[in-house]
Each structure stands twice: as C-alpha cells, then as structure tokens.
Amino acid sequence: MRRGLGLLAVACATLGAALTHAGVTQAPAVNDAVILEDGFPRTLSEYGFFADGAQQMPGAGVTPYALNTPLWSDGADKLRFIYLPEGTQLVADADGLLQFPVGAAIIKTFAFGEGKARRLIETRLLLHRKDGWTALPYRWNAEQTEATLALAGGRIDLTTPAGEAISYAIPNKNQCKACHSKDGEVIPIGPKARNLSAEWLGQMAKRGVLDTVPAGADSLPDWRNHASGPAAPLARAYLDVNCAHCHQPGGGASNSGLDLRWEQDDPHAIGIMKRPVAAGRGAGGHEFSILPGAPDQSILLYRMDSAEPGIAMPEIGKSSVDREGGAVVRRWILEMQ
Amino acid sequence: MKRLIMAAALLASAAPLAAEIHTIAPGEGAAERLQEALILAAPGDEVVLEAGRFVLTDGLSLDVDGVTVRGAGPALSILDFTAQAGAGEGLLVTSDNVTLRDFAVENPKGDGIKSKGADNTVYHRIRVTWTGGPKAENGAYGIYPVESTGVLVSHSEVSGASDAGIYVGQSSKITVRNSIATDNVAGIEIENSRDAIVTQNYVTRNTGGILVFDLPGLPVMGGGNVLITNNLVAGNNTPNFAPPGNIVAGVPRGTGIMVMANEQVWIEDNVVQDNPTAPFMVVAYTQAFDDARYNPFAREVVIANNVVDAGATDPDFPGGAMLLAAFGGTLPPIMWDGLQQDADTPALLTIPGNPGWSLNLSRQGQSLAEAQPGPLDVPAYGQPWAMDGIGAPAELEARLK
Numbered sequence: 001m002r003r004g005l006g007l008l009a010v011a012c013a014t015l016g017a018a019l020t021h022a023g024v025t026q027a028p029a030v031n032d033a034v035i036l037e038d039g040f041p042r043t044l045s046e047y048g049f050f051a052d053g054a055q056q057m058p059g060a061g062v063t064p065y066a067l068n069t070p071l072w073s074d075g076a077d078k079l080r081f082i083y084l085p086e087g088t089q090l091v092a093d094a095d096g097l098l099q100f101p102v103g104a105a106i107i108k109t110f111a112f113g114e115g116k117a118r119r120l121i122e123t124r125l126l127l128h129r130k131d132g133w134t135a136l137p138y139r140w141n142a143e144q145t146e147a148t149l150a151l152a153g154g155r156i157d158l159t160t161p162a163g164e165a166i167s168y169a170i171p172n173k174n175q176c177k178a179c180h181s182k183d184g185e186v187i188p189i190g191p192k193a194r195n196l197s198a199e200w201l202g203q204m205a206k207r208g209v210l211d212t213v214p215a216g217a218d219s220l221p222d223w224r225n226h227a228s229g230p231a232a233p234l235a236r237a238y239l240d241v242n243c244a245h246c247h248q249p250g251g252g253a254s255n256s257g258l259d260l261r262w263e264q265d266d267p268h269a270i271g272i273m274k275r276p277v278a279a280g281r282g283a284g285g286h287e288f289s290i291l292p293g294a295p296d297q298s299i300l301l302y303r304m305d306s307a308e309p310g311i312a313m314p315e316i317g318k319s320s321v322d323r324e325g326g327a328v329v330r331r332w333i334l335e336m337q
Numbered sequence: 338m339k340r341l342i343m344a345a346a347l348l349a350s351a352a353p354l355a356a357e358i359h360t361i362a363p364g365e366g367a368a369e370r371l372q373e374a375l376i377l378a379a380p381g382d383e384v385v386l387e388a389g390r391f392v393l394t395d396g397l398s399l400d401v402d403g404v405t406v407r408g409a410g411p412a413l414s415i416l417d418f419t420a421q422a423g424a425g426e427g428l429l430v431t432s433d434n435v436t437l438r439d440f441a442v443e444n445p446k447g448d449g450i451k452s453k454g455a456d457n458t459v460y461h462r463i464r465v466t467w468t469g470g471p472k473a474e475n476g477a478y479g480i481y482p483v484e485s486t487g488v489l490v491s492h493s494e495v496s497g498a499s500d501a502g503i504y505v506g507q508s509s510k511i512t513v514r515n516s517i518a519t520d521n522v523a524g525i526e527i528e529n530s531r532d533a534i535v536t537q538n539y540v541t542r543n544t545g546g547i548l549v550f551d552l553p554g555l556p557v558m559g560g561g562n563v564l565i566t567n568n569l570v571a572g573n574n575t576p577n578f579a580p581p582g583n584i585v586a587g588v589p590r591g592t593g594i595m596v597m598a599n600e601q602v603w604i605e606d607n608v609v610q611d612n613p614t615a616p617f618m619v620v621a622y623t624q625a626f627d628d629a630r631y632n633p634f635a636r637e638v639v640i641a642n643n644v645v646d647a648g649a650t651d652p653d654f655p656g657g658a659m660l661l662a663a664f665g666g667t668l669p670p671i672m673w674d675g676l677q678q679d680a681d682t683p684a685l686l687t688i689p690g691n692p693g694w695s696l697n698l699s700r701q702g703q704s705l706a707e708a709q710p711g712p713l714d715v716p717a718y719g720q721p722w723a724m725d726g727i728g729a730p731a732e733l734e735a736r737l738k
Contacts, residue, residue: 154369169422174399175424249556278504280478280500281580283583287582316424
C-alpha cells in the first residue's frame with residue numbers, strides 16, 4: 001500500500017513536470033535511436049517512454065493528452081501520450097492538423113478495470129521515422145512488467161466495462177495501418193487540433209512544443225456530454241473519430257463512397273439516402289445508409305449495433321457494441337427531417 | 338569507375354539474393370506464423386502455404402509489394418475461416434504486384450479475398466467457397482479486387498457468395514478468364530470499371546451469370562470498354578439470396594448476361610443456355626439518383642453472335658406469365674428496357690433480326706408496371722471498336738509462365 005501511494009505521488013510529480021517543464025525531471029530519457037532505427041524492437045521498455053510502465057508514468061519529453069471525442073474500443077480505458085525529442089515541436093498546419101517532427105512518437109495504452117484491478121492489455125505505438133510513420137502493437141504480460149511486440153496481433157478474453165465477456169482483439173501491424181492510413185501511407189489519426197482541448201494546446205504552445213494554437217482547435221464536442229448534448233454535433237464527431245479514418249477519400253473504405261469526416265457537408269456523402277455498394281449482408285435488409293427519421297431502417301446504425309463479423313462496423317477494433325455511441329447516432333437520425 | 342561497376346554488380350545480384358521463401362505449415366500457431374510472415378516478407382519474397390487446413394479466427398492481411406502467396410493447390414492448402422471472429426474479409430491485400438495462387442479460402446464471414454488499391458494483382462488457381470451453398474448469411478464477395486489498375490483472375494473458382502463470386506469494382510485493365518463461378522447471386526460482376534475482358538469462364542447455378550454494372554455516387558464511375566466472349570453461361574436459375582438493400586438483390590433469378598448503364602460492352606461467342614428470365618438483359622440504372630457525374634444509360638452495348646437458346650421460359654418478374662402468353666410461351670433472348678441517352682447514342686446494337694423484346698419504358702427510373710412490351714427494334718452494329726490495351730497488362734500473364 002505504501003509503495004502504491006509512493007508511486008502515485010511520483011506519478012503526479014512526473015505528470016506535472018511533463019506538463020510544465022519537460023526538461024526538468026529525473027525520469028529516464030527516451031531512447032531516440034530505438035524510435036528512429038529500422039526494425040521492430042521486441043519490447044516496449046527499450047524505448048524508455050515510461051518512468052514506470054506498469055503505472056503508465058511518462059518519462060521525460062512524454063506528455064499525456066486526451067481527446068474531446070475519443071475512439072471507442074470495447075470500452076477500453078485509453079492512456080495517450082505524445083513524445084517529442086528534445087528541441088523539437090509540433091507544427092499546426094493550415095488544416096489544423098498537428099505535424100509531428102521525425103523522431104516523435106504517439107503512444108496509446110489500452111486498459112480494462114478500475115483502480116487496483118486495472119490491467120494493461122496493449123500499448124500501440126506510432127513512430128515517426130525518417131521514411132514515415134511505423135505502427136507497432138505491444139502486448140502486456142500477465143505480471144504487468146513488460147509489453148512485447150505482437151506483430152501478428154492476438155486475442156485475449158476479458159470483460160468489458162459494460163459487463164460483456166469478449167474475445168478482445170489486439171490488431172496486427174497491418175491492421176494498425178488499416179485505420180492509420182491515407183493514400184497508402186501510415187498517418188496519425190487521433191491528435192487533431194479540433195479534437196484537443198484549447199487548454200492543453202495552450203499549455204503546449206506556452207511550453208514551446210507547439211508553434212501555435214490553430215484556428216478551429218477544440219471544435220469537436222466533449223463526449224462526456226453525450227447523453228444530454230445536442231445530437232448532431234455529437235453524432236458527427238463520433239462518426240468522424242470512429243469511422244472516418246476508413247470512410248473518406250483515400251481511406252480504407254473509400255470505395256464505399258461514404259465519407260464520414262466532420263467537415264463533409266454533402267448529405268449523400270455522409271450516407272443520407274445513400275444506397276449500399278458492397279455492404280452485402282451488412283445492409284441488414286435496409287436500402288439506405290441513413291434514412292432520415294428512421295434509425296431502425298438505417299444501415300449505418302444497423303452495422304454499429306452489431307458485433308458480428310461481416311456485419312459489424314468498424315470491422316476491426318471492436319468485439320462488442322458501443323451502446324452509448326449508438327444512442328447518440330440514433331437520436332441524430334431520429335431528429336432528421 | 339571501379340565503384341560504379343561494383344554498384345552495378347550489387348544491383349544485378351540484389352534481387353535474386355534478396356528473395357526469400359517463408360514456408361508455413363498448418364497446425365499449432367499457424368495463424369500467427371502466417372500473419373507474421375505476411376508482415377515481415379520483403380518485396381520479391383514468397384510465402385508458401387504447405388498442404389493442409391489453416392484454422393483462422395482473424396482476417397489476414399498483406400501490405401508488402403511484390404509478394405507471392407503460394408499454396409500447394411486449391412484443394413490442398415485451405416485457409417479456413419469458419420471460426421472467424423473479426424475483420425471484414427479473409428485476406429486483405431493493400432500492396433501492388435502481388436500474386437496469389439494455388440490455395441483456397443473457405444467460409445469467410447465477410448468477403449473472401451479483397452485487394453484494394455492493389456495494382457497488378459494476380460489471382461491464379463484460387464478457390465473461395467462457402468461450403469454450405471447459397472445462403473444470405475454468406476459473405477458478399479469471393480474474389481474482390483477494387484480500386485486497382487491491372488487485375489488478372491485465372492483458373493479460379495468461387496461459390497456461395499451472397500453478392501458476387503468474382504467481383505471487380507472501380508478498377509481498370511482487368512482480365513477474368515478460365516474461371517468458374519457457381520451458386521452465387523452474381524457469378525461474375527464488373528462494376529464501375531473499364532477496359533475489362535471476361536472470357537472462357539463457366540458460369541452456372543447463380544441468380545445472374547455475368548453482370549456489367551455502373552452505379553452512381555461512387556469515387557470511380559463511368560464503366561465501359563468491356564469485352565465478354567467465349568463464356569459458358571448456363572442454368573443460372575438460383576433464387577436470389579442476396580440480403581435486401583444490395584443492388585444485386587434486384588437481379589431476377591434466371592439472368593444470363595446483364596448490362597446496366599456502361600458504355601461500349603461487346604458480347605460475342607458466348608454459349609448462353611437455360612437462363613429462364615433473360616439470356617441477355619440491357620437496362621439503364623433503375624433507381625433515382627442525385628449525381629451530376631453519372632450517366633445512367635447503357636451506351637453502345639453490342640450483342641453479336643452468340644450460341645443462345647430460344648429464350649426465357651420462366652421469367653422472374655411481375656406479369657411474367659402474361660408476357661409469356663403474349664409472346665407465345667417464350668420471351669425472345671434479348672431483353673431491353675427501351676431506354677437510351679438520345680437518338681444518336683443507341684443503348685443496344687445487334688444483328689438485324691436477332692430476336693428480342695423491349696419494355697419500351699420512356700424515362701429512367703420508371704416503374705416496370707408502366708412497361709409497354711413489344712418487339713425489339715434496335716440498330717445493327719458495325720465494326721468492333723479498337724480494343725487495344727484492354728484487359729490485364731501482359732506482365733501479369735507473364736508471371737504465370
């Protein structure tokens with residue numbers, strides 16, 4: 001118990017340090033060479049991202065962040081971090097996307113369970129190497145002392161926060177790219193300025209690790225208000241974050257013609273009165289992706305509400321159904337005239 | 338100078354030296370070993386599937402250019418997805434210049450093998466089978482190249498797909514040949530694609546045999562330049578088992594070769610027998626649409642000499658019995674909806690006197706109930722248009738030598 005409290009104290013101190021003065025901390029340094037060199041390091045600890053991996057205490061130069069509207073993964077708790085090498089910064093481009101310097105990394109750990117019962121399942125890395133981004137999945141051991149490379153992915157039985165027993169899928173390296181891809185290149189999809197809080201961006205800018213807070217920052221709604229907030233922006237944000245990485249031009253599902261990006265304003269492109277193309281039995285007997293006012297006759301919701309492979313959307317990264325996300329999309333379709 | 342020669346020597350030797358063969362045996366851990374091999378393969382490498390059954394619970398994927406995946410034969414090396422718990426297809430290929438050959442995929446929960454944005458893909462002696470026969474719960478497509486330039490499907494076989502057995506979408510430079518498609522909703526479908534050859538295939542027991550479609554609202558539209566020759570399209574009379582909502586769910590049971598929208602489709606020297614709704618069907622897109630880029634009409638579809646029976650004896654549409662009676666018990670082999678873009682752009686051309694009939698619809702999207710059936714009256718075709726450069730690039734054929 002004492003040890004636990006001590007770790008917590010260190011964690012808080014480190015977190016604070018990471019947020020304010022990244023340089024002034026005693027956490028071990030991240031190994032830049034491991035990020036940059038070709039190949040696939042076998043263990044997560046080789047990178048040195050964490051002062052304490054089991055506690056998810058970030059090391060020097062590693063900054064935690066959160067998203068306004070997060071991607072849902074069977075209800076996993078996600079711990080997100082950005083690593084920027086000493087002396088580098090994020091640059092906000094004209095579209096409000098954050099450009100990461102070579103040598104940067106994005107780190108996301110998936111965990112289930114609260115408090116002492118929390119189990120780390122996997123940590124996914126996006127490494128910005130000289131020739132582009134590389135995505136690698138690492139699987140935590142039962143002892144929670146180390147995560148090892150899981151190139152081919154894997155499955156693990158667990159119970160979701162909703163109480164469902166599922167076979168949780170850790171994606172393989174290629175499946176990472178299935179989402180993190182545009183026009184064949186691996187790209188980050190989470191940390192866009194519009195989905196990050198103005199407060200966090202402001203702190204990053206103040207620390208000099210972000211050049212400027214771009215216009216349009218913090219414009220996606222806060223998903224914590226999903227039950228009561230206006231349906232349209234919440235639904236569009238949810239679809240952008242959970243679906244649009246494939247469902248956009250150049251994405252993995254571009255051939256469907258469905259474009260679920262936040263900025264898409266053509267009703268047909270986002271599915272309204274759009275007929276299916278390659279949905280197969282995923283269409284569920286319905287004629288349109290979205291039939292206004294009729295959520296139960298809309299393919300989009302039918303597929304969100306399924307966990308059956310061949311029907312379920314997203315195709316990977318889920319083994320159960322997100323009832324809360326479905327409820328918001330249902331409310332949005334119901335409101336449509 | 339010496340350094341230059343050294344470099345040249347290295348270059349010359351690099352390719353063969355680099356190519357590795359990764360042999361995967363079925364059994365314990367095969368799924369992980371196979372997926373790892375598909376990830377770690379370098380361009381030019383070959384991933385070899387030994388004979389046997391590979392039991393897979395997740396979809397496989399390949400994202401390395403120039404890799405060959407080779408089994409011991411479509412009856413011997415079997416990727417069995419009966420217990421699949423995740424992913425939208427059995428095998429997903431997203432890299433170029435890939436050769437898939439001599440193996441089978443059974444019972445994938447979604448599509449069989451999908452190659453997306455994968456230029457110059459060869460499928461050779463590939464079998465995709467849903468072993469329970471035609472069922473709505475089967476996956477949509479068996480062999481599924483999409484958004485690709487350069488596709489060759491040869492000596493392959495698909496059965497049980499609840500949409501199309503061999504489906505090529507939003508692609509160009511395509512050859513589908515010497516293959517078998519049975520017990521699917523659509524046997525072979527070429528959709529929103531250009532420069533395609535479909536030849537020497539055996540297409541039977543599907544709902545519809547060979548479909549050439551162009552649909553609105555997609556990133557790639559404007560299908561055309563399609564050559565359909567020397568296919569055996571016989572006995573396609575399986576009741577439509579596509580899940581409702583899909584475009585092929587509207588294909589009548591008993592359709593032989595069907596063209597919807599598209600420009601310049603040449604249909605010649607096929608054997609078309611026992612397709613009791615329509616041996617040949619040429620129609621405009623049937624639904625309402627809102628897409629200024631889209632042309633819903635068939636343009637210059639040529640039905641030249643084919644070996645065809647007397648026509649349709651059991652048509653699968655409302656009023657079929659009355660029509661049969663009006664035509665004396667058999668609907669002539671060519672069915673046209675009567676719609677065309679304009680008088681200068683005929684939808685359909687054929688041999689003078691070739692028997693057919695028209696629905697004589699007057700506007701796109703019109704209900705069949707308003708049809709005024711009558712004899713076919715369309716122009717004769719002239720010289721074939723230039724077909725150079727259509728079909729899969731020669732390099733793909735050369736890979737099979």
